[in-house]
Amino acid sequence: MTTRDTTATPTAEAALKTALARQGNVFAVLDAARAPGGVFEAGHSGLLCKSLYEGPRGERLSHVAPYLVEFRLESAFGRWWLDNWGDSVGILFVTPTSFADVRKHCRTLMIVRGHDEKKYYFRFYDPRVLRSFLPACSAAEAQRFFGPITAVHCEGPNGEELLTYSAGIDGLTEKRCPLVASEA
DSSP: OEEEOOSSOOOHHHHHHHHHTTSSEEEEEEETTTOTHHHHHHHHTTOOEEESOOHHHHHHTGGGOEEEEEOOSSSHHHHHHHHTTTSOOEEEEEESSOHHHHHHHHHHHSEEEOTTSOEEEOOTTSHHHHHHHGGGOOHHHHHHHHTTOSEEEEEOGGGOEEEEEEEETTEEEEEEEEOOOOOO
């Protein structure tokens, strides 16, 4: 089910403030391949930040890895996130669970099997991928994807919308909030 917010059109910052208010812990899954500066900004902000990759392969791929980052809109990383809105740098999760539990769940989503039975990395943290993937999921697939996550927020095409997804017994719910350009 898709709903469209037809109230006054907010900026990305205003929409995120509203969407993230009083909802639980918020974490970003940041794509270092698309935005290597994000890992620096997260560290500079003093936020928890850890690659979803592990071991020797994870070390070799650290410069292109997805990172789970504690998200605070009112931080240097939050400002960086808004400055990069529309560039598909990652997605936001809302959950009542801890950083460690969300990271563990995210790691279960990273590898998928293709029709050829080969294993592939799944870039679920890329908004362009997520926007196609989630609406195609069955109710059971959406619930498995969400696990302990109550909401997923990401940018719409060209950063012109804030998309919010949630999963329930009846399947996926998608909310679209149109945005105006920020007055930077």
